[in-house]
Amino acid sequence: YAAKRQHQSHALYDPGLEQNRQTQLALLSDLRNAVAENQFVVCYQPKVRMKDGEIDAAEALVRWRHPERGWIPPGDFIPFAEQTGRLRAITQWVIDDVLKRSVEWERDGICIAVSVNVGMSDAEDATFVDFVEDALLRLQVDPSRLCLEITETGGMSRQVELMGNLERLRRLGVRLSIDDFGTGYSSFAYLAQMPVHELKIDRSFVQALDYKFENVSIVRSIIELGHILGLQVVAEGVETESAWQALAVMGCDEAQGYLVAKPMPAEEFARWYLATPMLPYTPPDMSVYDA
Ligand code: C2E
Ligand code: MG
Ligand code: MG
Ligand code: MG
DSSP, X not given: OHHHHHHHHHHHTOHHHHHHHHHHHHHHHHHHHHTTTTOEEEEEEEEXXXXXXXXXXXXXXXXXXXXXXXXXXXXXXXXXXXXXXXXXXXXXXXXXXXXHHHHHHHHTTOOOEEEEEEOHHHHTOHHHHHHHXXXXXXXXXXXXXXXXXXXXXXXXXXXXXXXXXXXHHHHHTOEEEEEEETSTTOOHHHHHHSOOSEEEEOHHHHHHTTTOTHHHHHHHHHHHHHHHTTOEEEEEOXXXXXXXXXXXXXXXXXXXXXXXXXXXXXXXXXXXXXXOSBOOOOXXXXXXXXX
C-alpha cells in the first residue's frame, strides 16, 4: 500500500506531467494569436485516379509555424483546438486560404478539387455552412472544386443538425467525404445515412495490406460497401507498389500516400503538379490472385 501511495504521489508531482500541462496552457494562449498572426501554412498532398493515373485532386493539410517551437503537426494542436473551442477560426482560415489558392491555380491551369478537413464541431454548426456559402460566393469558386472531409471521432452529439448541414452543403454543390473510415465510431448504418460522395479508407488498413492477410478482406469489403452506396472510394496512406497493386485489383477509385508524394507547400505542389500531370499507369497484376 505504501509503495502504491508513494507511486501515486510521485505521479502527481511528475515534472513531465507538470511541464506538459504548462506547455498546453502556453499553446492555448498562443493558439489565440496564431490565426491573426498568420502562423498557419497549408500543405497539399495529391490524390490520384487509379484507373488512369490522373491527379485530379489534393488534400489540404495544415501545419502551424510557431515562432518559438517551430513546425507543429496538426495532430498536436487540432484535437486540442477543437476541445477548447478554437478550431472554427482555424478551419475558416484554411478554407479561405484554399479557395484563394484554387482561383490562382485555375488561372495557371491547375484544375483540381481540393479537400479540407473539418471537425465535427464545425459540421454540426449551421453558421459554419453560412460561412462556406459566403466564402464560395465572395471568392467566386465553383463549389464542386471544394470537398469537405469529416472524421467521426468523439461520437456525434448533434446528429440532426449534422445531417441538415451536410444536406445543405450538398445542395450548394460542395463535395463531402467521410475520412478515416473504419476507425472510431463510424458504422455501416451511419455511413448509409450520410449524404456524402466519398469514403476514405483509414491508412491503418491500407498500410497493413502488406503484412496482414485479413486486411485484404477488410479493405475489399469497405470498397464494395462504398460502391454499393454509390460512393467514390479513396485509400489513404498508400506507401508501396504492392499496396497500390492490391488496391487497383480491388477496384479502389483513388489513392493518396507517400508512394505518390508527401504533402507539399502550395508553390512546391504547383511545380510538382505541372511537371507530373499523370502518373505512369501500371495495369493491376492479376497474377497475385492466381495459384
Ligand atoms: P487525415 O485527414 O487522415 O490526413 C492524412 C494524414 O496522413 C496526413 O497527416 C498526411 O500527411 C498523412 N499521410 C499521407 N500519406 C501518408 C503515407 O503514405 N504514410 C503515412 N504514414 N502518412 C501519410 P497530417 O498532415 O499530419 O495530418 C494529420 C491529421 O490532422 C489529418 O488526418 C486530419 O485529421 C488533421 N488535419 C490536418 N489538417 C487539418 C485541418 O486543416 N483541419 C482539421 N480540422 N484537421 C486537420
Ligand atoms: Mg483528411
Ligand atoms: Mg484521413
Ligand atoms: Mg487518417
